[in-house]
Amino acid sequence: MRKNVLSILLCIAIVACQGNHNRNQESSLDYSGVQLPEKPNILWLVTEDMSAYIPAFGDSTIKTPNLSRLASEGIRYPNLYSVAGVCAPSRCAIATGMYPTSIGGSHMRVNSYTEETGLPAYEAIPPADVKMLSEMLRKQGYYCTNNYKTDYQFKHPLTAWDECSPYAHWRNRKEGQPFYAVFNFTETHESGLFEPYGYRHIETRHYHSGDRRYEWEDGRMKEEQTPVHLSKETKFDIPPYLPDNDVVRRDIWKEYNNIAEMDRQVGAVLKQLEDDGLLENTIIFFYGDHGGPYPRQKRLIYDSGLNTPMIIRFPQKQLAGDVDDQLISFVDFAPTLLSLAGVNPPEYLQGQAFMGRYPSAKKRNYIYGAADRFDAETDAIRAVRDKRFKYIRNYRPNQGYYLPVKYRERIPTMQELLRLRDAGELDSIRALWFRKSKPTEELFDCEADPHEVNDIAGLPEYKEKLVELRLEMDRWIQEIGDQPNLPEKELIEQLWDGDVQPVTIDPVISEKNGKIEISCATTGASIGYKVIPMNAKAPNSWTIYQLPIALPKGATLKVKAHRIGYKSSKEMEFKVI
Known part of the structure; x- marks a missing residue:
């Protein structure tokens, strides 16, 4: 019974959020009259x-x-x-x-x-x-x-x-x-x-x-x-x-x-x-x-x-x-x-x-943002924003916001902030970034507070907005398959389905009805080729293979395949005698 009640309440909250979607939405420009070339x-x-x-x-x-x-x-x-x-x-x-x-x-x-x-x-x-x-x-x-x-x-x-x-x-x-x-x-x-x-x-x-x-x-x-x-x-x-x-x-x-x-x-x-x-x-x-x-x-x-x-x-x-x-x-x-x-x-x-x-x-109705590892320093933060409000979820609340990124510390302003921090001379707003911990949830009114320094997540008058954006973040994370705070080692293992980066399988070149056909067994691989006529230089760019190719006599065909995230295949060669 308790589960049914919770489900009903969740549905009511989602419907309420949808109502807020419509209220947040503003009309944009009408582009229907814009005249453009075909390409x-x-x-x-x-x-x-x-x-x-x-x-x-x-x-x-x-x-x-x-x-x-x-x-x-x-x-x-x-x-x-x-x-x-x-x-x-x-x-x-x-x-x-x-x-x-x-x-x-x-x-x-x-x-x-x-x-x-x-x-x-x-x-x-x-x-x-x-x-x-x-x-x-x-x-x-x-x-x-x-x-x-x-x-x-x-x-x-x-x-x-x-x-x-x-x-x-x-x-x-x-x-x-x-x-x-x-x-x-x-x-x-x-x-x-x-x-x-x-x-x-x-x-x-x-x-x-x-x-x-x-x-x-x-x-x-x-x-x-x-x-x-x-x-x-x-x-x-x-x-x-x-x-x-x-x-x-x-x-x-x-x-x-x-x-x-x-x-x-x-x-x-x-x-x-x-x-x-x-x-x-x-x-x-x-x-x-x-x-x-x-x-x-x-x-x-x-x-x-x-x-x-x-x-x-x-x-x-x-x-x-x-x-x-x-x-x-x-x-x-x-x-x-x-x-x-x-x-x-x-x-x-x-x-x-x-x-x-x-x-x-x-x-x-919303845009979304994320922050994970930067150089050698890691955090896990997600954000969702509508036209006015931003909700931030910190997956590492016991970790401070400031990360000692060495590259950033070459900026004189960053060095000055650290000097003032160490001297205890930062005011309350400038010290916010250097807190030793952070809330699990934050909410900001980006119209009234464009610099996002006044967290209103705990104020009762904003509870409805907090719930709306919290649910929207849950929905987005589930929809795209995000895994916030997943250890990077485990992420790599998932991407590779093991501990070795996958490799694009070498393409297969065949001749049929006087034309050259190319295929690759790696699903999603893009195939590029170059046709080099006899006694000529190779073209600078690779042509995307889409249809069978007719080659002139004496030409050389170079072929390579590559799926995004995989290592590319070997370069294959075919000569027309």
Whole structure:
């Protein structure tokens, strides 16, 4: 009898939550009148570690003429949220349309810090049907380029990109071929706050800005000194969780200066697009890979770590100047781009299209976030947010929020926080992050308390909202198969079905009716091939195998197969005599 009563109460609570779903839902823009080419070009401009610190979103500290122009000609999206406060899990969600917590990709990073964790390097393994977004677009005839980030929590298959390098560009495609081009800008990365100040990056890269080349090597800029775009006397608003002193102000000055330099480089790419006569055939996306770079922003699941600005410009400036305030998650990018390209998104995708020919029938009521291992330090936190409130569940309540991530401790502001903590000079708000334990559940009113420093989970007037979001988190976790706080060793064993990473089976090449057929026994493997005519060089990119191939006499065929998360097969070769 008691079980029946509990079941009835649970059903009542779920129905009540559904009612709240409808109340939370607000109308978004009407995209039905937008006119697009059958296969529009898609340009992605992606910056790193950036909250809404630009004029288009209300912060006029630094001028960003290129982004401001893009916003005036496009649509602003204030409610875009990453699935995590760091890049690799976020990029995993973007590339696959899947939550990293559902496919083994939530730890930052899965292939590093093996000495500290004692674990082998591994990769996320999504279900067999899952392909990278770029591969799906390539199958639709798109020329897909990536410049140059590739940490997806798995090694991208050779079929993922036509070009993937610092020099990848839409200009290398066949004439008239639609393109999906990704340009990553690293100037706003957290490492840009390190001292001595200069544009600092993890690996060497090259970036072409008009006719000038900028090169970084060993974390230092070559050929030109760091440009200064902002007076060092500029006054800033300081978040209440950071100290208001010269150390912090210098770091904030650096970040705004870095944003201005990023804007300049965005402008260089946009100029190339205009010079090529492609502006009005291209949908342009600008967004950040997650929230800001400062301590208590990056790596956390507060809005300061998850929320990032997005601008989308349609051809002919359609819907110019509008704002769409619907909730959008990074998992929504893959189905949305497919929808814009005229492809009905596969049902397995965990995201939903928010525009295009196949938009989701319902708008989002919630977004979700997660925090697990960061470098050598581990936690287990999940979050669910509606338009106003955020619910946080801490699976390790006896562990403090602050994690001693060595990379972050190179930021002067982080060093200053630790100094003030050790001296006992932090006020109550700045000391919150350094508590020795944390509640199992937290609730924040993100409108009244945008910095999420006032936990209202224990207040009776918010009990209904607490129950609603608690139940929604339970539902989401069950739906995607998340296992919060699962030891990473056990996660790897589950992914590998043992203690050895699975390997993609070598493809089989056969000849039938004068054509070459290729197959692979590994379910979900992508097959790539290159046809090398006699006395000719091999093409740079791998073609995705879809149909039998006719080969000219004397040609050589190279074939390789790769399922995401598996080791790739051996490279096979076939010659036509």
